Structure formats: C-alpha cells, structure tokens
Amino acid sequence: MNQHQPPAWKDVRAAFQKIWGYDDFRPPQGEIISCLLAEKDALIIMPTGGGKSICFQLPALLQTGLTLVVSPLVALMENQVQELRQRNLSAALLHSELPSSQRRAVLQALERQQLRLLYLSPETLLSAPVWERLCQPQLKINGLILDEAHCLVQWGDTFRPAYRRLGAVRPALLKFKPQGTHISVAAFTATADPLAQKTIKEVLRLEQPAFFRVNPYRSNLNPSVRIVWTPRGRKQHLLKFIQERKQEPGLVYVRTRRDSENLAEWLREKGYSTTSYHAGLGAEERRAVEASWLSGKIPFVVCTCAFGMGINKPDVRWVIHFHAPHLLSEYVQEIGRAGRDGKPAQALMLISEPTGWLDPEDKQRQRFFEDRMRKQQLDAQQLMKKLPKKGEVNAVAKQFPDSAVALSLLHSSGQLNWLNPFEYIIEESRPKQLTTQLNAAKQMNQYLTTKQCRWQFLLNAFGFDKEAANWRCGHCDNCRK
Known part of the structure; x- marks a missing residue:
C-alpha cells in the first residue's frame, strides 16, 4: 500500500x-x-x-x-x-x-x-x-x-x-x-x-x-408539466411565463443548438435581453454568456443540456423546459439549477398535446431519438462482423471511421472487453438487450403523463422506494390539483 x-x-x-x-x-x-x-x-x-x-x-x-x-x-x-x-x-x-x-x-x-x-x-x-x-x-x-x-x-x-x-x-x-x-x-x-x-x-x-x-427531493422546487396545443401556443406560454417573472434569473432549456439560437433570436425581437448557449460555442463566447448571466446583465439564457452543470448561481428562480429532455436524469439535473438558495423556485415543462395532431414536434423528436438509437445498435452488430477480433482503437478507427461508437455499443452489449484503454478483444456471445436508453425514454414519457405526485414519481424512478411510499409533496402541479 x-x-x-x-x-x-x-x-x-x-x-x-x-x-x-x-x-x-x-x-x-x-x-x-x-x-x-x-x-x-x-x-x-x-x-x-x-x-x-x-x-x-x-x-x-x-x-x-x-x-x-x-x-x-x-x-x-x-x-x-x-x-x-x-x-x-x-x-x-x-x-x-x-x-x-x-x-x-x-x-x-x-x-x-x-x-x-x-x-x-x-x-x-x-x-x-x-x-x-x-x-x-x-x-x-x-x-x-x-x-x-x-x-x-x-x-x-x-x-x-x-x-x-x-x-x-x-x-x-x-x-x-x-x-x-x-x-x-x-x-x-x-x-x-x-x-x-x-x-x-x-x-x-x-x-x-x-x-x-442522498434523496433528490427539494421542498422548495415546484415541478409542473403543461400541455400546449400548437407551436404558436408553446411560444405564447413561454412569453407569459417570462413576463410574470420580469428580471428574475432563470433558464430556458431546449433540445438542439438550432433551437437555442432560433428561440433566443425570437425572444430578442420581442424585446427580451437574452442569448443562446450550446456546446458549439467557442470557449470565450461561452465564458461571456456565463459571466453575463451570473452577473445579472441578462436575466435568462436559452440553452441546451451543455449549460448549467457545475455553474453555481444560487438565486435562479425558474427553469422552463421548452422541450422535454429525453431522459429523467437530464431533467432532474436541469431543474436542480433552480432554487439553490433554498427559496421557492418553479420548474415548468411544456409538452405537445398527446395525439400530436396539432403539434407533432415532440412525437417526431422522440421517434428520431429512438430510430437513431436502434440504427446505431444495428450498425454496430453489422460492423462487428468486419472488425478484427483483437485490435487497437486508433488503428481500427483509420480503417473503419464509425468504429468508436460500434466498439462502445459492443462493450455495452457484453460482446467486447477492453484489455487496456486502447486495445479490445471481441468475445463470441449473444448480445445483451441494449434497452437502457430506450427504457429511460419511456420512463420520461410516463413522468409527463403521470397523475401521481411528481416528486413521488421521481423518488421511485431513482430507487428511493421506501421514501416514496405514501409520499405527497403538496407543491407540484398534480398535488395542487
């Protein structure tokens, strides 16, 4: 030792x-x-x-x-x-x-x-x-x-x-x-x-x-989910929510870089002082956005999941999800940016009406995510037949440009072992069902439509079953109904 x-x-x-x-x-x-x-x-x-x-x-x-x-x-x-x-x-x-x-x-x-x-x-x-x-x-x-x-x-x-x-x-x-x-x-x-x-x-x-x-429950954080009926309705809801909270620090979460840029531009045209933030910005741009938000120069940022991890601003009063994230873990991370000072904070999520007839965007987003996951898994199984049974990551990547993702999916499905961080060996075995992400996406949908206490649902989802038994937070939208 x-x-x-x-x-x-x-x-x-x-x-x-x-x-x-x-x-x-x-x-x-x-x-x-x-x-x-x-x-x-x-x-x-x-x-x-x-x-x-x-x-x-x-x-x-x-x-x-x-x-x-x-x-x-x-x-x-x-x-x-x-x-x-x-x-x-x-x-x-x-x-x-x-x-x-x-x-x-x-x-x-x-x-x-x-x-x-x-x-x-x-x-x-x-x-x-x-x-x-x-x-x-x-x-x-x-x-x-x-x-x-x-x-x-x-x-x-x-x-x-x-x-x-x-x-x-x-x-x-x-x-x-x-x-x-x-x-x-x-x-x-x-x-x-x-x-x-x-x-x-x-x-x-x-x-x-x-x-x-430690149990993720926070008594000052009030989660709610609201159905919007059209793309225009979604924007109007957002405007109304922000207008009611003039100059209070907050965050608007969206799915993609393009969404963050387009929505920030639209809000600026409406007279709001805001900007977009995503992983595609350079280090200096990111720093400038963070500094403007932390200092209160701009009250809120329109961002992707790239924003917020580790950024400590205690007085964030609200987080609004303009689009639902794919995974509950992302959602809990992101609403956790609000109310770190212990004072009440709102966490609102806007979702399309369930049929998707009037606003198919949410359904399309979800389907795109699931199709991409399935395609990547299928591609990995196909590529496995061509890959050397034993190989070195960088050498294999030169020959097969998509191999990095395939190797990680094969590891995930129990068909590959890492001999060291650079060399692998493929084991002949039946793939384990790769359902983690797809199950997690289903769980997110269940959260959006649940009638039970939101916090009770989250506690159960993260394995705090004992604490969740007979739980009622009293301050989420479902409890307030």
Missing part, C-alpha cells in the same frame, strides 16, 4: 474552514471525505447544489500526488479550476480548445509533479501526450474521480464512446507504478437510477465501493 497516513480529522476540518470558509461539513460530506482519504472506491449520488466537488477536491489537496478529475464539459472544468485558482490551489485543466502554450505549461507542471488536481475529459485523458506522462513511474497518482458520472450512462454508448474505456485506466496505470501503489476510483453524480448505478460500477470496475446516496 502507499506509505501514507490520512491526516488527522481536526486538520481536515481546519483546511476545509480555511479554504472554503464554512464552519462544518453537511452530511454526508464528512463521511465521503474520510472514505476518499482512506483510498477506498466509492459511488456518490448527491443532489445538485449538495456540495459534491468539495468532497473530492479537499482530499486531493490534502494528499501528496495527483488526483485526476474526469469531467464531461469544458465549461464545468473551467468553472471549478477558476474557483480553485482564486483560492491559490494547485489545479489545472486540459482540453482540446486550450492554446498550445497553455497546454505545454500544464503538461510541464504535470511532469514536475506540481499539480494536486488535473481536470480533463475522457478523450483528453486517453490522448497520447497525456497518457504517456501519466504512465511515468515517478508520477504519483492517488485517485481517479469521475465527475457527473451519469454522463457515462447518458453519452457513453454513442455520443462520447471514450467513457466506456475508463474502467481499463486504473489497471493500465498500475502496471507502470511501483509495486504496492494504490489508485482509488470514485464516481459522483446527482442522478443515477438503480440501472445506471449498476452500469457505472461495472464500467469503472469499482472494487467494493462505499455507497453514498
């Missing part, structure tokens, strides 16, 4: 008070920090705004050596690293949009062991220049943290296939480290239902993980 004694608890608390200025930990922060300082694997589910990042940042800062934080979005990394640097703490980030001079400086700091925390995406972690440096025997790595771990489930099969290779990272790194080295792995998320928890544990190869989970 690493020759290291966890610091005394009074020193842990003193560091916490000095760096963050709070008096004491909120449960279960203290237990999670103790667990990570003891170098144990862990799966942590805590609601948005519950103080997850402190739980892995503090242990990383108190240990010698490096903690790697795998994070899905550049904006999320930038926010966390900026906050840490403002406190003069040794943290850095690496992503594809960094200027090459900054990238070189971070890689040098990594080689010289000057960093406690390094934030990167799964793709950057597995890029050659970074991987080569991480494998150097003298570089001490304490832990691998997967932040926003629901992205592994939500995006890992198709959109971000590198997520599926993360379980092979620890064993591969340990081959290069001195004997007895220990690297712990911990996954943090606000939303993971029982099936997602199982996927995260299996993909990351967590070893007897400690399990912490």
